[in-house]
Amino acid sequence: MSRAALRQREKDQHDPAWLTWLSEMDGALETYFAVDAPDMPGDPFTAVGLAHAERVFMAMFSAVDPLFEPEHAAVVDRFQRYVGETFVRSFDGRWMNVRISESRDTDVFFDRRGFEPVVLTPFQDSFIDVVSMVLTAVHCRAGGEWAWIYGNSAQDYAEWRAPGQPRIL
Numbered sequence: 001m002s003r004a005a006l007r008q009r010e011k012d013q014h015d016p017a018w019l020t021w022l023s024e025m026d027g028a029l030e031t032y033f034a035v036d037a038p039d040m041p042g043d044p045f046t047a048v049g050l051a052h053a054e055r056v057f058m059a060m061f062s063a064v065d066p067l068f069e070p071e072h073a074a075v076v077d078r079f080q081r082y083v084g085e086t087f088v089r090s091f092d093g094r095w096m097n098v099r100i101s102e103s104r105d106t107d108v109f110f111d112r113r114g115f116e117p118v119v120l121t122p123f124q125d126s127f128i129d130v131v132s133m134v135l136t137a138v139h140c141r142a143g144g145e146w147a148w149i150y151g152n153s154a155q156d157y158a159e160w161r162a163p164g165q166p167r168i169l
Helices: 003-012 016-023 026-037 046-060 071-092 130-140 145-161
Strands: 094-097 117-120
Touching: 003 117, 003 130, 016 026, 046 071, 046 130, 046 145, 071 094, 071 117, 071 130, 117 130, 130 145
Parallel strands: none
Antiparallel strands: 094 117
C-alpha cells in the first residue's frame, strides 16, 4: 500500500460513523441473540454457533437482493456483527474499517452506511470480509461456509501460536 493509502486507512478508523457502529456492538449482539437467533448453542462464538447462525440466516433470506433493501439493513447488520465478533473473540481479532469498494458511492450494502467492517487477525495478512461472508451464505446456500472459514482460521491460528506467535502484520 502507498503511504497515502495507509494514512487514509488510519483516518478511516476514526470516522465518526464507524466509531458509532463499534460503540453499538454490545447492544446489537444482545438484540441478535434475543430476536434473530434466540436458540443459539451455549457457546455461540464457535464453529457450531456459526453453522447454526448460517442456517437461520438462510432461512430468513432465500435470495441476495433482499439483503440490500433498507428494511432488512438492521437484521443483516446484526448477523454480520455476530459473524465478525466470532472471529474477533476466537482468534485475537479486531474490527477495522477497510475500504474494499472503490468509492463511497459503491457502498450500497446496509443502507449506504459509509464504511466497510472487516476483521483483522494477527496470524494472517488478509482480512476476514464479513460482508462477503454474509452475501456468500445466501448466494451459494451451501450451509456450512461460515463454519468452514472458521475451521480454516482455527487451524491457521493454532499453527501461528505453536512457534510463539510470530508477527505477520
